[in-house]
Amino acid sequence: MDTWRFISYRTLGGFENMALDEALFRMTHNRGKRPTLRLFGWECPTLTIGHFQDPKREVNREFCESHGISVVRRPTGGKAVYHSTDLTYSISACQGPPFSADILTTYEVISKCLVRGLEKVGIKAGVVEEGRRNLRAGVQGGSCFATPFRNELLVRGAKICGSAQLRSHGRFLQHGSILMDFDPVITARITVGPGGDMVQWVRLLSESVTSVNREVPMALDAEALAPFICEGFEEALGIRLESDEPTPREEAEKNRLLNEKYRNPRWNDEGRL
């Protein structure tokens, strides 16, 4: 039976979470190509924006500053995600079974694991078969949750998990956020574009997004959901997760990235160093 490395649930600040994930991704080749799954939460409310997003156009920075929401640019693509109570995962792996060079297939493999995990708490999620692939036509607002893409997860037609990837040198990092709770108003306040219709944006998000605690009768938090998601990966892929910690080299790389990149306003504001 194949084993994956598992870094167990903990909460970190937004900058630290992104620095650690990028460090795990950059050093994937040093771990004998064994994939790493990390489950984590957020010490304080954080907005992560996609690698290519322009926060001046797509994020209400004043609202974030006045409400103590830190803003950090992810290494991965996609749109903005407001993190508070959600369970976030990252997978760092090389291409090769069960993953391929094909991006949609990779999303599909991971989504099936998440479907299995959510089933364990009574949530029947499905994988979007024909979601939107083309962003060139433009999507209103900057929230990841506004639009389901192919192979992402829906529950009763509403999105429950948003995901995005970074690829380089035959390896990938996939981030995903499983919503435990969802507040369409705060998401709309943060991600409505200049001149955007706030009322319409709240309505769209309310209709198109759900959360774990909207779907289950007993309140769950991210840490309580984490073991079920682990079981979902193990069962769907026939693997075993082995608990581990970041190595000293990964910690050193995380600290370098934290100081040089993720705490650097130039990266977070402009997407460059």
Added chain:
Amino acid sequence: MSAYPDDLLYSRDHTWARVDDTVITVGITDFAQENLGDIISIELYPVDSHVKQGELFGVVESAKTTMELISPVSGYIVSVNEDLFDDVGALECDAYDTGWMIAVEINDLGELDDLLDADAYEEYIEQVEGRR
């Protein structure tokens, strides 16, 4: 006959290189862009930047993915295809011609020995796909 143009060289990071004396024109292969899906935007290092073989020269974004662009050679960027900033469509319909990305004045022609010809790249792709 290979599915990839045989007048180009290829890297394992799915970039192609067209050699014209010491100037190397660089782009990404059909394999890379097809796996990415619809490409939305691109960032490239500016003219006069120094790039190294195996290291970053830019980033492309598709609907849900960011892909780092890895240079097949080392040297200074002497030209950048700025048309792609307005319309990335050429990457999908004309990857080996108008979809070029940067031109690099190469430091060491010996680096070309690390690249693959069309047949070897096609074999490499078959290996990559075979791992699925």
